[in-house]
Amino acid sequence: MSVITKQAGTSAAPAAKPGRRRFGAMTPPWLFAAPALLVYAVVVLYPSIAGVVYAFTDWSGIGGDMSFVGLSNFSAILHDDQALGSLGNTLLLTVAVVVVQNVVGLLLALGVNTKIKSRALLRVVFFSPVVVSPVMVAFLWKYIYNPDPSAGLNGLFGLHVDWLGDPSVALWSIAGMVVWQYAGYSMVIFLAGLEGVPRELHEAAMIDGAGTLQRFRYVTWPLLAPAVTINLMLSTIGGLKLFDQVFAATNGGPGYATETLSTVLYKQAFVYGKFGYSTAIALVLALFVAAVSFVQIYYLRSREVSQ
Amino acid sequence: MKARTFLLEIVMIAVAVAFLFPVYALVTLSLKSPDQIAESPLAVPSSPTLDNFASAWSSAALGPSLINSTVITVVSLVALIALGSFAAYFLARVRSRLGYGLYILFLLGIVLPFQLGMIPLYRLITDLGLIGTHLGMIVFYTGVQLPFTVFLYTGFIRALPREYASAAQIDGASHLTAFTKVVFPLLRPITGTVLILNAVFIWNDFFTPLLYLGGSGFETVPVSIFSFVGQYVSDYGLVFAGLVLAALPIVVVFLLLQRYVIKGFSSGLKG
Amino acid sequence: MTRETDRLIEARISRSQFFRLMGGAATAALLTACSTRPSTGGTSGAGAGASVDLKFVGVADEKVPMEDLVAAYRQAKAGVSIATSYAPTDQVQTSLRTQLGAGNAPDLHVVYPGNGSAMSMAQIAGAGLLADLSSQAWTTTIPTGFKPAFQLQGKTYIYSAGSSVIGAIYNKKVFEKAGVDQPPTTWTEFLDVCEKIKKSGVTPIALGAQTPWVTQLITYALVPSTVYAKDPTFDDKQAAGQTSFAQSGWRDAMEMYLELQKRGYFNDKPNGTTYEQQTSMVATGKAGMAIQVSAVLQAFRDAATTPDDLSMFPLPGADDPAQVWIPAGVVVGLGASAKSKNVEEAKAFIDFLGKQENINRWAKAIAAIPLTQDAGSTIDPALESFLPLTKDRAVPFMDQRWPNAEVQPTHFAVIQDLLAGKIDIDGALKKMDEAYAK
Structure with missing residues (x-):
């Protein structure tokens, strides 16, 4: 994962006394890590381990009655249409968000990374939704997606789409709102990558008679690889864990059309009163996110190296 | 080259305007009374009011x-x-x-x-x-x-x-x-x-x-x-x-x- | 609340030894790490004379009557103060379940009557977290038909001020303009009325099915006539596995629901329309009526320029007026936490709420029919047409007898899917039967 910061240090190198002595062995004491480790252990590790235990019980979430049920929560997931459907939705939503957000983010970055006069302003405009709470963005978009033909998107374009009410549209509507909020995030990371592309390379390619597309394909794109890695990773993890936006906009409906793993595990715990089962789903989600991130890093890193 | 940059500038600004539509809707509606919203939600407010802000704050x-x-x-x-x-x-x-x-x-x-x-x-x-x-x-x-x-x-x-x-x-x-x-x-x-x-x-x-x-x-x-x-x-x-x-x-x-x-x-x- | 009492509560709940050991170790570790003394916030307002602070967490629907009665209690009893907070149902459900799970519930909190939801009396009392109210005088007068809503194994755990009904909240002006002079009393008449309103250019029925709880109201309004009028013991038979949603009048009710949609009596895109939009459509005359629960009558009136235009009638779910039954359910109430250190004080407040005058006060604020009635009781005039039916042709809201918290959300989801044409009635009833069996 060092890819993310591998060059960062070079930008902060004031004049010091390098190489006065090769003295690498001066490791700081354990005590430096102890406070962080303690807080991390208390707030994250211990509760997660204690929580995992619930995944093997039938605890309702309240009261003292609970018994161990072995692996039956996990086998129940395999027969649970709602959980399986939400897994499908989560995957579709993630793929849609990852692809569209990064393509849009890249196009915006390429557009802003030019000599146009408004580039500084545009950067701010496209990035600004990132800093706002997803719940508030969802409330705003609930209005934008209003089925009323005189309001929102329908009013603007004279459409009659039931954006959040039609089960075959709702999931994509949610993806649209997520992309709107985070395309600027991808843009900024791509921009940082583009700034690292040396101008001379472009000029050399131009002299060789390369067109815009060719220059992008052979000069810009390979050097963007690290930015692509980090963008794909962030948007994938974000997509898989997506909760706030769905909770505030549709709460999983209509029917089960926008139910994601996060909303299902929320409902199992707080609406259906099946805390043990909910924890089992959370555990599956955790393993899933970890596996996907691992595969992504492994694959994308090897791509970076080979180029 | 100049012409292309200019064209790009126009395109990017158009994209930004479209991008800001939700923000426009947000601000416009916040400046309108319920009657005005019922009448024409997306029009530029003719007589903007800050009443909503006062009551929302409290x-x-x-x-x-x-x-x-x-x-x-x-x-x-x-x-x-x-x-x-x-x-x-x-x-x-x-x-x-x-x-x-x-x-x-x-x-x-x-x-x-x-x-x-x-x-x-x-x-x-x-x-x-x-x-x-x-x-x-x-x-x-x-x-x-x-x-x-x-x-x-x-x-x-x-x-x-x-x-x-x-x-x-x-x-x-x-x-x-x-x-x-x-x-x-x-x-x-x-x-x-x-x-x-x-x-x-x-x-x-x-x-x-x-x-x-x-x-x-x-x-x-x-x-x-x-x-x-x-x-x-x-x-x-x-x-x-x-x-x-x-x-x-x-x-x-x-x-x-x-x-x-x-x-x-x-x-x-x-x- | 001090840490010592929390410990006591923790000890009393007594989960497995393992958790406590791990919790204790971690607690000790963190305490040494953070030298800052925790400042206990949250409830406050202990005035000089006040000796007991009670905390109440409720849903937004309870705010008006609760604030009124808390103020009255302050007058009646010095030394006890009640800090209240209210939030929408989703939010309360989430934070309260967490608090109950961790053994940190407020002294008094919202409870839904009967069974069938995560915050319902049977689920919470079943976990041993609600204080028994059976010794209070008002509990002896609970009408027999309502007992399942209040009681688990013969003991009362919830206070509620009365019942509300489900029917059509309608706009009289729209009905007049469409040439309807009298509310319908049979299903056929009801369809005629819708047709007339539709011809007059107004949406007959506003439906805000994007808001999950709204989806259920039409089925709830019809099922008493299609199921319980024919077999008042349906709930018991279903519990015994002798019948099911698919084999009962539930099928008729859903067919009638979809018939209304097929005939174009609903607003366009009900799945994208919310409860609030539904409210304003009826209040402003853009729609003729909405099938709703009487507890929201006040919200409809608030949204209308002339509140008197709004009234209610029972939705006739049968063609024989004698077979028209109505749903009349106990309204959302509150209970006292069994684990509270102030449980006696909390129960005393509920006893106060149980006085007839206070039942009247609460019921009036939410247009409910008071649980028990005396000369001081008032009933909203909009509900008059329901009163002849409340005696022996009323059934509690269906979910209050459902065995788990999964049937109701399943009902919400299948209705949305039916409206969207994604499943058929067979599929919908099958899913509900499956949820019931869990």
């Missing part, structure tokens, strides 16, 4: 929640930077297997969904008498955001030459002084990133404060807005005025510091 109890959010965010950030940078310094420099294992242990925290530990953590915070308090949330955010913070700092420190600190130590400085006087100042770029990414996350986080602060009178901005919208959802003008007010502080801070914020977001995360 009925959403935004004043106290802004204070809550600010206290929780600021103190958590200080704790994260202090704990995170010290730990990362150790993790980046230690060469033992155990040290590497510890680093992986921290990274594990990035993928763990917080729902796993939800109830045990709640019990723990209750036992400590911290439930429904600022301190409880601060401890929570410090712990939950530590993995990401440690990850960012460690990567950055690994790329720093070891010699700076070593040199200082040979001059007789302790590890502590070497870190605070020599290394930490060098971490400024990544500290900016840590600050900004964590600030945006903590300020906007919704589910945990909903669980842990719901009904306590110590709600943060997103939780207050959630219940505010739940109560007045039929009155778009009022709801949107509330959204504008709630988003305003962070948007203003962003606009003032936009250069640093955008840089912070990308520099720690770039290739």
Whole structure:
């Protein structure tokens, strides 16, 4: 994962006394890590381990009655249409968000990374939704997606789409709102990558008679690889864990059309009163996110190296 | 070439205008009375009114929640930077297997969904008498955001030459002084990133404060807005005025510091 | 609340030894790490004379009557103060379940009557977290038909001020303009009325099915006539496995629901329309009526320029007026936490709410029919047409007898899917039967 910061240090190198002595062995004491480790252990590790235990019980979430049920929560997931459907939705939503957000983010970055006069302003405009709470963005978009033909998107374009009410549209509507909020995030990371592309390379390619597309394909794109890695990773993890936006906009409906793993595990715990089962789903989600991130890093890193 | 740049400029501005449509709807509706909204929701307000803002401010109890959010965010950030940078310094420099294992242990925290530990953590915070308090949330955010913070700092420190600190130590400085006087100042770029990414996350986080602060009178901005919208959802003008007010502080801070914020977001995360 | 009492509560709940050991170790570790003394916030307002602070967490629907009665209690009893907070149902459900799970519930909190939801009396009392109210005088007068809503195994655990009905909230002006002079009393008449309103250019029925709880109201309004009028013991038979949703009048009710949609009596895109939009459509005369619960009558009136235009009638779910039954359910109430250190004080407040005058006060604020009635009781004039039916042709809301918290959300989801044409009635009833069996 060092890819993310591998060059960062070079930008902060004031004049010091390098190489006065090769003295690498001066490791700081354990005590430096102890406070962080303690807080991390208390707030994250211990509760997660204690929580995992619930995944093997039938605890309702309240009261003292609970018994161990072995692996039956996990086998129940395999027969649970709602959980399986939400897994499908989560995957579709993630793929849609990852692809569209990064393509849009890249196009915006390429557009802003030019000599146009408004580039500084545009950067701010496209990035600004990132800093706002997803719940508030969802409330705003609930209005934008209003089925009323005189309001929102329908009013603007004279459409009659039931954006959040039609089960075959709702999931994509949610993806649209997520992309709107985070395309600027991808843009900024791509921009940082583009700034690292040396101008001379472009000029050399131009002299060789390369067109815009060719220059992008052979000069810009390979050097963007690290930015692509980090963008794909962030948007994938974000997509898989997506909760706030769905909770505030549709709460999983209509029917089960926008139910994601996060909303299902929320409902199992707080609406259906099946805390043990909910924890089992959370555990599956955790393993899933970890596996996907691992595969992504492994694959994308090897791509970076080979180029 | 000039003509192409000009064309591109037009296209990009058009894209930005389309992009801002939701924001236009937000502001326009917040300036209208319910009758005006019923008549023509999207038209430019002919006689804008600020009534919505006055009533949203009082009925959403935004004043106290802004204070809550600010206290929780600021103190958590200080704790994260202090704990995170010290730990990362150790993790980046230690060469033992155990040290590497510890680093992986921290990274594990990035993928763990917080729902796993939800109830045990709640019990723990209750036992400590911290439930429904600022301190409880601060401890929570410090712990939950530590993995990401440690990850960012460690990567950055690994790329720093070891010699700076070593040199200082040979001059007789302790590890502590070497870190605070020599290394930490060098971490400024990544500290900016840590600050900004964590600030945006903590300020906007919704589910945990909903669980842990719901009904306590110590709600943060997103939780207050959630219940505010739940109560007045039929009155778009009022709801949107509330959204504008709630988003305003962070948007203003962003606009003032936009250069640093955008840089912070990308520099720690770039290739 | 001090840490010591939390410990006591923790000890009493007594989960497995393992958790406590781990919790204790971690607690000790953190305490040494943080030298700051935790400042206990949250409830406050202990005035000089006040000796007991109670905390109440409720849903937004309870705010008006609760605030009124808390103020009255302050007058009646010095030394006890009650800090209240209210939030939308989703939010309360989430934070309260967490608090209950961790053994940190407020002294008094919202409870839904009967069974069938995560915050319902049977579920919470079943976990041993509600205080028994059976010794209070008002509990002896609970009408027999309502007992399942209040009681688990013969003990009363919830206070509620009365019942509300489900029917059509309608706009009299729209009905007049469409040439309808009398509310319908049979299903055929009801369809005629809708047709007339539709011809007059107004949406007959506003449906805000994006808001999950709204989806259920039309089925709830019809099922008493299609199921219970034919077999009042349906609930018991279903519990015994002798019948099911698919084999009963539930099928007729869903067919009638979809017939209304097929004939174009609903607004366009009901799945994208919210409860609030539904409210304003009826209040402003853009729609003729909405099938709703009487507890929201006040919200409809608030949204209308002339509140007197709004009234209610029972939705006739049968063609024989004698077979028209109505749903009359106990309204959302509150209970006292069994684990509270102030449980006696909390129960005393509920006893106060149980006085007839206070039942009247609460019921009036939410247009409910008071649980028990005396000369001081008032009933909203809009509900008059329901009163002849409340005696022996009323059934509690269906979910209050459902065995788990999964049937109701399943009902919400299948209705949305039916409206969207994604499943058929067979599929919908099958899913509900499956949820019931869990």
